[in-house]
Amino acid sequence: MSMDLELQDLRVLITAGTKGIGQATVELFRQLGARVITTARVRPESLPEESFVAADLATLDGCTAVVDAVKRRLGGVDVIVHVLGGSSAPAGGFAALDESEWHKELSLNLFPAVRLDRALLPGMIAQGSGVIIHVTSIQHQLPLPESTTAYAAAKAALSTYSKSLSKEVTPKGVRVVRVSPGWVETEAAVALAERLAEQTGTDYEGGKQIIMKSLGGIPLGRPSRPVEVANLIAFLASPRAAAITGTEYVIDGGTIPTA
Structure with a gap:
């Protein structure tokens, strides 16, 4: 990206940063001069230990470990990018989704963002600035009943939570934005x-x-390609997007058939 996004030296937490959109976002933010910590359950050899936290964010203990590392290594955070998400639910429609499957979808796609925000937002509010980006999905608008009902519902919950959070914390200096990818x-x-x-x-x-x-x-x-989603995330996190908050940006190649 040729435009200077003024991300140099910003303290950034990006979840799920070892594959796909997360990996592309980590690489781009580093290229642009940000100080990045990322997370996943296993550290790849390509990532140095000081910029990585091995944690299962579907658990409360995993989220706590990441928060502790961010505070200890960075002294706080300026940007949080919640990329973590996915689904392991079986096909077969609603009947295939038992109690355990529903809990797994919510534990992966909603609760990590809520927990990390809850722990790190007070620091952002205290400094009077910050950006939180929640990566949702067009599935919350176009669910596939055969296989993505629980995932789509969890992403819809994340989107609604994000919108409500933006209304509460934007007056305190913290922007909250959603990025909604289609098929990547x-x-x-x-x-x-x-x-x-x-x-x-x-x-x-x-x-x-x-x-x-x-x-x-x-x-x-x-x-879409992962780097294309990362480009959008980087712009929204930057001071160039200082008047953007509370909105959802769809990047899906035109998949959603309505405006």
Whole structure:
């Protein structure tokens, strides 16, 4: 990105920073001069220990470990980017979602953001500045009943929580924004397309077409790339977006058919 986003030396926490959107966001913020800590359950060798916290954010203990590390290593935080999310729920519609599956979806897609915000927001409010970005999903508007009901519901809860939080803390100097990706060509998405291709006797491009068709089509003709989502996140986190708060930015290649 050629525009100076003025992110130099900002203290940034990015969750789920070892793959996909999270990894692209970590790399971009570092290129732009930010001081970044990221998290996942296992540290890849490419990330230095001082900028990584191994933690399971689906647990209260994992969130506590990350908060402690942020305060100890950075002395606080200026930007939080909540990328963590995903689904392990089985296909089969609502009947396949027992109590355990619902809890897993909420524990991964909602509670980590709530817990980390609750612990780190007081410091942002005290300094009179900060940005929180919640990565939601177009699934909360376009759920797929066969397989994403619980995930979509959890992301809808995250979006509503984010909007409410923005109304409360924006007057105190903290902006809260949502980024809502559609289908993104992450490692997991590639694996899914390859699996569908094998099952249907087609190639990778054919597998991608199957996924796009299931979404009702993507006018752009392809999924978004992780770095494209990271570019949007970096802009929204920057002083260039100082008047933007409380809104949700969709990046889906035109998948959602309404304005």
